[in-house]
Every structure is written in C-alpha cells, then in structure tokens.
Amino acid sequence: MREHAMILTDNRNVLRMKDRELLNIISEWDLQQPTGQVIVEQAKTGVPTIKIVQDGKTQYLQSKYDPQREAQRFAGKFAEESINYVLFVGIGTAYHIEAFIEDHPDVKFAIYEPNEEVLHAYLSNFRMDKLPVRNLLKLFTGMDQEQVTVEVQQLLAQSNNVLKIITLPVYEKIYGDQVNSILEKALEAIKHKHSSLATNVAFQKRWTINSIKNFPTVLQTPNILHDIDRSAFEGKPAIIVAAGPSLNEEFENLRYIKEHGLAYIFSVGSAINALIEQGIYPDAACTYDPTELNQIVFAKLKEKDIKEIPLIFGSSVGYETLVDYPGNLFHMLTNQDTISPNYLEHSDQINVVSDAPSIAVVTFQLLAKLGCAQIILVGQNLAYQDNRRYAEGIQYDHVQNELSEIEQKNTMLVKDVYGNSVQTNEGFIRMRQQIEMYISHYRDIKVFNTTKHGAHIEGSVFVELKSMLEQNLKENVVKDIQIDNSKNYNLLYIKDRIIQMERNKKQLERNLQLAFNILRRMNSAVKSKQTNELDQMFNQLDDQINSIRINHYQSAFIEPMLRVHQERMIELTREVRYEKNLLKKGERIAHIFMNYILDCKSHIQSVSPYVKEMHDEIVRLISKEV
Known part of the structure; x- marks a missing residue:
C-alpha cells in the first residue's frame, strides 16, 4: 500500500x-x-x-x-x-x-x-x-x-x-452518541416539518377565510391585550383549566376558588362543558381552533343562553364559533391572521399570540402578556388516564372519550408528575414541548402543575390544587375587567385600506396575466427549441413574480392559502436554478410557475366574495360610527 x-x-x-x-x-x-x-x-x-x-x-x-x-x-x-x-x-x-x-x-x-x-x-x-x-x-x-x-x-x-x-x-x-444524536435531531427536525406541513395542508384555507369572516367582529370587540385595564391581572394568579381526565378530581376546589375570587379561572377547549355541568362559570373561556367543529364545544353554552362567561377568541378561530355567542366577546390577534396586519393602523405595535398545537399554550401566552405572576395548570394531563381523553361531562359525537384498541396500541410512555410512566401520544408530546418552551421563556412566572397523574411538564412545579388553596391562594384578587374604549381601531384608516386593497387586487390580476403570457411564450420557445430569447423571458418572469409577491392583496388573501404549494415551488426553483440546459430549464420553469399562476387566479375567484362581504360590512359599520 x-x-x-x-x-x-x-x-x-x-x-x-x-x-x-x-x-x-x-x-x-x-x-x-x-x-x-x-x-x-x-x-x-x-x-x-x-x-x-x-x-x-x-x-x-x-x-x-x-x-x-x-x-x-x-x-x-x-x-x-x-x-x-x-x-x-x-x-x-x-x-x-x-x-x-x-x-x-x-x-x-x-x-x-x-x-x-x-x-x-x-x-x-x-x-x-x-x-x-x-x-x-x-x-x-x-x-x-x-x-x-x-x-x-x-x-x-x-x-x-x-x-x-x-x-x-x-x-x-x-461514534454512537455523536451519530445517534445527529440522526435523532435530523429526524426530529423533519418530524416537526412534516407536522407543520400537515397543519398547513389542513388549515391554510380555513385560517384565511376565518380571519376574513371574523374581521368585522374584531373591529367591534375589545382587544384583550390592548383595550382593557391590565392592572387587574398584573401580579395575580390565574388558572388554566383543561379538559383532561384529572379535572374530575378538582371541581370542588375550583368551585371554592371561584366563589372566593382566589384566582382568575380561564377554561380552554372542552373544559367549558365540564365546568358548566358542575355549575362553575370560569372568568373567561378561550378558543382559537380554526375548524368548523370548534363550534360544537360551545353548543351547550349557546343552548343554555349563558351570558355570564366572556369568550376570548383568536382572530383566526372557526368563524362559526362566534355566531350567536350570548356573552361578551374579546379578541386576540393570532399570527395566522394575515388580514388584520394589512388593515389595522400601526399593526406592528399590536401584541400577537402565536399559533400552537393547543389552546392551553395560546392561553399561557395570553396570561404571560397580561402580567400574571402565577399560572396554575388544572386538568392538563397531556396523557391518557384509564384510556380516557376527557373529564366527565364532555361527550361528542365525532370523538369517543375512551380510546379505541388501535389508539391504545399507538400510545407512548412518558414520565408523569410522580416519576412513573403514563400513556400519551405524539400530539400531546408536541403540546407539552410548546408549554415547556414558553415556561422557559417567561422565567419570572411561577408555573404550578396541579394535574394528578398528568405528564411531567419541565419548568413547572407539581403541587396538588388542595395544597395550593392551603398555602398560596388565600385572598380575593379577581376584579371586573375595565374596558378602555379610547383604544379602539382607527376605522377611517381601515376605510382607506379597503380602497387601496381593491386597487391592489386589480394590479395583481394584471401581473398574473402578464406572467401567464410570458409562460405561454416560454412554452412555445421550448417546444420549437428557440433558446435565444429564453434568458430574457426568465428575467421578465422574475419581474412579474416579484411584483406578485409584494402585492398586499396577494400577501393578505392568496399567499396564506397557498403555503404548501409555495413552499414546494421554492424548493423546485432552487433545484432548477443550476440547470445549464436552457431548454430543460425553460420547460421546468414553465411547468412550476404555470401551476402557481393558475392556482393564484383560482384562489382570487374563490376568496373574492368573502372579501367583498367583509368590505361591505366594514363600510356599513363605519357609516354608523360617523
């Protein structure tokens, strides 16, 4: 050798x-x-x-x-x-x-x-x-x-x-530890990407339609993070009540806390039904789920016409949820709402909550931004208990409380609050990791997890709720929420944005048609093997695509509904960038962007009636205010 x-x-x-x-x-x-x-x-x-x-x-x-x-x-x-x-x-x-x-x-x-x-x-x-x-x-x-x-x-x-x-x-x-760590992190990163991709596929259109349908309601309701006197919450304890099976053991403790005003109680998700069943009305219910099924969570409350429970809704929540809600409404802008930032004055100065796998995570962000000093988690199992998903009083036709045999086989084991093993699934694990991320971010907030037999949540302290009553929650702290009406949104600015947005739509349609024409010429050049003008066409197409991307109508209404398509298009564009054969490059570019342009045109047609309805309703609202 x-x-x-x-x-x-x-x-x-x-x-x-x-x-x-x-x-x-x-x-x-x-x-x-x-x-x-x-x-x-x-x-x-x-x-x-x-x-x-x-x-x-x-x-x-x-x-x-x-x-x-x-x-x-x-x-x-x-x-x-x-x-x-x-x-x-x-x-x-x-x-x-x-x-x-x-x-x-x-x-x-x-x-x-x-x-x-x-x-x-x-x-x-x-x-x-x-x-x-x-x-x-x-x-x-x-x-x-x-x-x-x-x-x-x-x-x-x-x-x-x-x-x-x-x-x-x-x-x-x-290399066991090094290589395994690298591969595990790689696979974990990919798993999160697939999870995000699956979420985008499922919700990309709903987020946009919901935000359009909800925007007039947003304009007529207080922003919970801007339009209230936040001193009511600053330095105070707040409880997030989730619908986990352990909630069954805490109803009497929660009743005592509510009757004596020892902490603010916020229900999340289906917990509202278990609390109503027990005659316990939280200080507010929180919701953000974009699906049509989300309205079912509040069907019992609407049926009983309960007016005493305010609803704090994320601006991209399933719009059906807000229809005929009997109580007061407050809103919080979510990062999945692309409508509000394009219409509201000084939108970059407005507090926004980030989308998350669970409403409990969104509510945690809300309470942290309101200045709560202690956050107490109740019924936040993030795991199954005796093969059950929910606490008593929660029944839905579309999902059974008890796990099926297949679901039981697909469970995983994680550490519970006692250091033992408990069954969970990937969805619960993602929720737990998100809560842990926000706990580590808001280090000044003390987080107590009172969920018996629930999954261990890193950064929280496990204390039974009864012990919290004996040691921490001893004085009445709950006050009525005072609304500052002087902080409402500038409707005249929004009226100007409506005019500008309608102009943007016309300009977008022109740019899409110009791009479409360039792509047709590119296709013809490729078929006839004429390469002399292809470089010029690539540059012309670049100009039109850039104009399309910076158009506000596109960024507000169309782009959010094409997240998955756009991500794939970006990946394909990167691949074709280094293609030296002009005919092959032209063929691939024409194919990639023709689909994109046609998709944009199709979505403009489908979303236009919703946008018109929103604009008309806002104009009516402004005429009443003037």
Missing part, C-alpha cells in the same frame, strides 16, 4: 458525475499529510481492511482476519426483510454494503460516513464500481447537524418516508 493514497481515478470519475462538491471536499485530503488515525492494511485473507486509532486505542472497522465473511454474516441479518430504501451509516471497507446488495439487488441506497478521513481512505483503496452506483442516491460526510438534516430530509422525501437505517456495528461503539 502507498503511505499516502490518492483517490482512485475511477472513483474520482464517479464522484465527478454524482457529487462534484463532495469530490472537492475529499480531494483536499490528497494534499494533507496522513494523521495516522486511519490506516489501511491487509487482513489475514489478503484483502484490505481499515483500522482507526482513537484515544491511543486501535479499532478495526471490520474484521482483521476475514472482513468479507464478517460482512456477509452482518448483511444476512437483513436478508429476509423487504427493503427498498436504505441509509448506511459508516462506509468502512463497504464489504457489508456489497454483501447487503447481493441480497437486495434493486435497493436504492445512500451512505453517510461521519469521518472524512475514513471516506478518503475508502475512495483511495476500494473501487466504488463494486457497488451498483446507478442505485446510489447520495454519499455524504461530516458531523454538521444542519447538513445531515438536509440530506436525511431529501432521502426521506425520495423514499416516501420509508427509509431503513443500518449502522456499521463498530460505529455504534466509536
């Missing part, structure tokens, strides 16, 4: 075709002196094997006697499995990859080698053409978290999220 091997010419050619950037990175090792930490030597059977030196100890990546036989035994573990996509962590000699592919000749595979020097040693001493390079999706290296996340994300997309990960056994020992 040469003391300092160079990348084999054949391997260099493969990398030049597959990944020129990786070739440049690994080629730098050709110019460096060997570190002595990665050594290629002959095994007893005469084939090359690799050993590394770490902390003064030598470790063979595969057997120093017969690495090929060892690789066959290892690959044999997977011989009976049906695998279409695989990520190998650790290339070593690649004998294990060759053996695996003998059993799975059609498998698509990628290789992640954490150690750049090991990858250089492989490329300098082993031939890549022993692998079916045509099926090699990706070869990447290094310990950069962001890069690994991007690579794994692309592999998951290619494999439709069915990706087998096989780690070179010795790497579990050498």
